[in-house]
Amino acid sequence: MTKIMAVNAGSSSLKFQLLEMPEEKTITSGIVERIGMKKSVFSIKLNGDKLEETLDIKDHGVAVNILLNKLLELKIIASFDEILGVGHRVVHGGSKIAESIVLNEKEISYLESIVDLAPLHLGPNLTGIKAFKEVLPNVKHVGVFDTAFHHTMPEESFLYAVPWDWYERFQVRKYGFHGTSHKFVSDRCAEIMGKKPEEVNVIVCHIGNGASICAVKGGHSVDTSMGFTPLEGIPMGTRSGNVDPAVVEFMMTKKNKKAKEITNILNKQSGYLGVSGVSSDSRDLVAESAKGNHRAQLAIDVQAKRIADYIASYYVYMGGADAIVFTAGIGENAKSTRSNVINRVKALGVEIDEERNDCRGVERLISTDESKVKVYVIPTNEEVMIARDTLALL
Ligand code: AMP
Numbered sequence: 001m002t003k004i005m006a007v008n009a010g011s012s013s014l015k016f017q018l019l020e021m022p023e024e025k026t027i028t029s030g031i032v033e034r035i036g037m038k039k040s041v042f043s044i045k046l047n048g049d050k051l052e053e054t055l056d057i058k059d060h061g062v063a064v065n066i067l068l069n070k071l072l073e074l075k076i077i078a079s080f081d082e083i084l085g086v087g088h089r090v091v092h093g094g095s096k097i098a099e100s101i102v103l104n105e106k107e108i109s110y111l112e113s114i115v116d117l118a119p120l121h122l123g124p125n126l127t128g129i130k131a132f133k134e135v136l137p138n139v140k141h142v143g144v145f146d147t148a149f150h151h152t153m154p155e156e157s158f159l160y161a162v163p164w165d166w167y168e169r170f171q172v173r174k175y176g177f178h179g180t181s182h183k184f185v186s187d188r189c190a191e192i193m194g195k196k197p198e199e200v201n202v203i204v205c206h207i208g209n210g211a212s213i214c215a216v217k218g219g220h221s222v223d224t225s226m227g228f229t230p231l232e233g234i235p236m237g238t239r240s241g242n243v244d245p246a247v248v249e250f251m252m253t254k255k256n257k258k259a260k261e262i263t264n265i266l267n268k269q270s271g272y273l274g275v276s277g278v279s280s281d282s283r284d285l286v287a288e289s290a291k292g293n294h295r296a297q298l299a300i301d302v303q304a305k306r307i308a309d310y311i312a313s314y315y316v317y318m319g320g321a322d323a324i325v326f327t328a329g330i331g332e333n334a335k336s337t338r339s340n341v342i343n344r345v346k347a348l349g350v351e352i353d354e355e356r357n358d359c360r361g362v363e364r365l366i367s368t369d370e371s372k373v374k375v376y377v378i379p380t381n382e383e384v385m386i387a388r389d390t391l392a393l394l
Contacts, residue, residue: 001020001239002020002021002022002084002085002391002394003018003020003021003077003082003083003084004019004021004083004084004085004086004234004387004390005017005019005029005083005085005086005087005132005390006018006019006086006087006089006382006383006384006386006387006390007016007033007086007087007088007089007128007132007322007386008088008089008128008382009060009088009089009125009127009128009129009131010121010124011120011121011123011124011126012031012033012035012036012037013031013033013034013035014031014032014035014060014063014067014128015029015031016029016030016031016065016067017029017344017346017383017387018071018077018083019079019383019387020266021387021388021391022065022095022388022391023235024384024387024388026383027044027076028044028071028074028076029044029045029176029383030042030043030044030045030048030067032066032067034057034061035057035058035059035060035062035063036057036058036070037051038056039054039055040054040055040056040057040063041053041054042054042055042063042066042067042070043283044070044074045256046074046076046318047233048284050076053061055378059127059131060127060130060131061131061134061135062293062302063131064128064131064132064134064135064219065135067282068080068136069133070324071292078292079349080136082231083136083139084139084140085140085141085142085390085394086132086136086139086140086141086142086390087100087142087144087386087389087390087394088103088125088128088129088132088141088143088144088386089125089146089180089382089386090122090125090126090129090143090145091118091121091122091143091145091146091147091177092109092111092114092117092118092121092122092145092146092147093111093143093145093146093147093148094110094114094117094147094171094174094175095146095173095175096110096346097110097143097147097148097151098148098151098274099145099148099151100142100143100144100145100148100389100390100392100393101142101143101393102140102142102143102393103129103133103141103142103143104387107214108126108130109142110130111125111126111128111143114171115331116231117171117175117362120324126291126311127141129141136290138184140390140393140394142386142390142393144180144385144389144390145179145180146177146179146180147175147176147177148177148179148180149176149180149182149183149221150175150176150177150182150214150221150224151180151221152220152221152222152301153174153176153221153222153223153224154222157222157223157353157354158173158175159173159175160172160173160227160228163213172228173289174226174227174228174232175226175227175297176212176214176221176224176226176227176346177210177212177226177230178206178210178212178214178224178226179221179231180186180382180385180386180389181204181206181327181328181380181382181385182184182204182212182214182216182221182384183216183221183266183376183385184202184223184380184381184382184384185204185206185325185380186202186214186216186219186325187219187328188245188378189202189323189325189376189378190202190219191377192363192365192378193322193323193374195322196219197216197218197219198218198219198321199218200219200323201216201217201218201270201319201322201323201332202216202252202321202324202325203215203216203297203310203311203314203315203318203319203321203323203324204216204323204325204327204330205307205311205324205325205326205327205331205341206380207307207326207327207328207329207330207331207337208237208328208329208330208331209236209238209280209329210228210230210236210237210239211233211234211236211303211307211328211330212224212225212226212233212234213225213233213307213311214235214314215317215318217318222317222318223314223317224380225241225310231263231267231286233310233311234273234306234307235270235271235275235299235302235303235305235306235384236271236272236303237271237273237281237282238266238267238268238269238270238272238273238274238280239266239268239270239271239274240266240270240271240274241256241271241303241306243266248262248263248266251265257390261278270301271299271303272285272299272300272303273299274299274338275295275298275299275302276288276293276295276296276298276299277295278293278295278296281332281339282329282334283334284296285297285299285300286300286334286336288323294312300337301339301340303339304341304344305339307341307342308328308341308344311324311341311345311348311392312345312347312348315345315348315373315383319327321348321373322344322374323373323374324345324350324373324375324376325375325376325377325378326338326341326366326376326377326378327376327377327378327380328380330360331381332360332361332377332380333360333361333378335358335359335360337344337351338352338357338366338375338377339352339354339357342367348372348373349369349371349372349373350371350372350373350375351365351367351368351370351371352366352368352375353368353369353371359377361379362377362378362379363376363377363378363379364376370373
């Protein structure tokens with residue numbers, strides 16, 4: 001029996017899941033929130049119950065200690081030695097890291113050298129890694145990178161048509177994100193179809209609060225909608241997705257703001273929230289739209305149109321697709337978004353079966369038997385992917 005901890009550290013939070021491997025069974029999961037603030041919240045799920053505690057947790061090191069001691073106290077583990085590996089979700093691996101790796105000094109130094117590629121996420125990821133390594137020094141720590149799966153993109157997909165020097169000296173290129181999810185879901189899709197990943201072309205639509213589309217050809221990412229940062233691509237909960245870059249300077253002048261402030265607005269006040277003026281949550285938009293709120297429906301449609309644009313483009317780029325898969329919060333739960341998108345790509349011979357589509361959070365084929373491309377809902381599971389890679393490197 002091998003227990004592996006999958007960890008996702010944010011600036012003030014730390015999500016964890018303890019898994020029994022290789023059975024891929026979740027033993028427990030939880031989250032520490034408001035780290036570094038007053039009244040931090042620690043919650044853990046056990047046998048269907050949720051235990052919650054409010055206490056002051058000053059940093060990630062304290063959070064890790066509290067979490068591990070809780071596992072002992074609740075008798076989930078008898079000693080720390082039972083945890084054979086810790087897999088860390090890391091947002092960015094730069095242009096060098098193409099797969100999951102064991103995190104030793106050298107690897108951590110490299111990650112520190114590229115923090116400015118994703119300062120909001122990579123900094124906190126490193127804080128989490130260091131905190132865990134300090135408390136569990138004899139355990140292998142593995143980094144599983146959001147960008148790694150996209151390393152197979154060809155130059156023509158990942159290069160921007162900007163001065164070469166921007167790419168060579170400053171590493172300005174498309175990296176892509178959500179790679180762990182795109183890989184999990186496309187592998188699973190091949191399995192459901194009774195094929196090997198090499199044998200199928202899949203278009204994965206990871207539509208959550210953050211959202212990206214990925215063209216997976218024969219098991220490899222060949223293009224994806226997020227870019228240098230997660231801001232590129234389709235509109236999301238609060239992110240704009242693609243806009244003409246000239247808008248930045250134009251709005252800086254009109255609003256007398258700095259570039260950083262405009263980028264912040266494109267990241268945090270745009271997308272669903274910006275267009276609807278109501279909410280960044282798809283459930284609110286669906287409810288508002290049902291009441292006749294035009295801008296709420298428009299926010300949904302602007303996104304659906306762009307998702308359809310990417311599907312059509314990736315279909316052509318890959319020379320056809322065997323399946324389109326919906327995953328993540330909205331992809332798994334919002335049947336209206338799924339049919340909105342698929343009805344826009346009917347020209348590809350894709351057809352949705354509304355009865356099959358009437359589902360939430362389950363793995364299911366939702367296209368008609370006649371559809372030329374199969375359409376699936378496949379719940380993503382990044383933690384299992386992290387645990388699989390960690391186990392492989394133990
Ligand atoms: P994620 O970032 O993957 O956790 O996804 C978050 C998004 O999923 C939010 O916009 C939620 O509104 C959306 N979501 C969750 N459940 C539902 C549901 N039943 N119907 C529509 N959207 C949902």
